[in-house]
Amino acid sequence: MRALIAGNWKMHGLAASRCEVAALADKMKASAPADCDVLICPPATLVAAFAKDFSGAAIQFGGQDCHAVPSGAHTGDISAEMFADAGAAFVIVGHSERRADHGESDAEVRLKAEAVLRAGLTPIICVGESEAERKAGTALDVVGAQLERSLPETSADFVIAYEPVWAIGTGLTPTLADIAEMHGFIRSNTRKDVRILYGGSVKPGNATEILAIDNVNGALVGGASLKADDFYPIVMAGGKQ
Numbered sequence: 001m002r003a004l005i006a007g008n009w010k011m012h013g014l015a016a017s018r019c020e021v022a023a024l025a026d027k028m029k030a031s032a033p034a035d036c037d038v039l040i041c042p043p044a045t046l047v048a049a050f051a052k053d054f055s056g057a058a059i060q061f062g063g064q065d066c067h068a069v070p071s072g073a074h075t076g077d078i079s080a081e082m083f084a085d086a087g088a089a090f091v092i093v094g095h096s097e098r099r100a101d102h103g104e105s106d107a108e109v110r111l112k113a114e115a116v117l118r119a120g121l122t123p124i125i126c127v128g129e130s131e132a133e134r135k136a137g138t139a140l141d142v143v144g145a146q147l148e149r150s151l152p153e154t155s156a157d158f159v160i161a162y163e164p165v166w167a168i169g170t171g172l173t174p175t176l177a178d179i180a181e182m183h184g185f186i187r188s189n190t191r192k193d194v195r196i197l198y199g200g201s202v203k204p205g206n207a208t209e210i211l212a213i214d215n216v217n218g219a220l221v222g223g224a225s226l227k228a229d230d231f232y233p234i235v236m237a238g239g240k241q
């Protein structure tokens with residue numbers, strides 16, 4: 001299976017951040033990972049410009065969230081069709097920051113995932129337990145319920161990202177055994193050809209060991225995706241699966 005190394009820039013990045021994409025493209029021109037897709041999800045304002053400027057590079061671009069309907073009276077929202085029109089290939093849905101900041105439910109996440117597929121793009125559907133749920137020993141149950149309620153019923157391509165909420169932006173990661181257990185569990189609940197990414201404090205220093213775990217088919221990277229110098233080694237680790 002081809003790995004997917006995806007960068008989630010969150011609410012970081014201005015037009016000048018183009019230089020980081022250019023630096024990554026240059027590094028990848030010199031040496032690119034084999035069997036690995038590389039994706040950057042910048043703020044929505046930058047997707048169209050990046051997709052146009054880097055159309056010749058082996059980097060794809062995506063959105064971080066979308067509305068479930070194609071168009072309408074929804075001030076400030078962006079549809080999956082608009083991301084497709086801007087040149088995006090993927091859209092992240094159900095990130096824990098969207099679930100927490102905007103109260104998004106699993107049902108809403110599923111509608112958004114279906115919208116991404118409707119637009120001809122690939123959804124990256126995020127799931128993950130909180131620290132309290134991990135400590136209470138209910139992580140598998142929580143993630144199992146999220147999968148049951150937020151995955152679209154489709155034979156089309158989609159991606160699952162397992163991101164323990166307590167590992168995001170904290171520098172903490174689960175043990176390799178805990179990642180292996182969760183990814184094995186997710187695999188047993190989904191198709192064999194669905195890529196399952198790990199996300200949460202992936203850095204150049206831990207990417208190789210995390211990406212070597214069974215059923216870890218790539219990474220969703222936040223902070224370490226903002227600088228080409230940090231993201232490139234993670235991209236290269238993705239090619240070594």
Ligand code: PGA
Pocket residue numbers: 008163167168169170171199200201202220221222223224
């Ligand atoms: P982080 O974020 O790599 O900064 O922990 C991951 C994410 O939220 O996708």
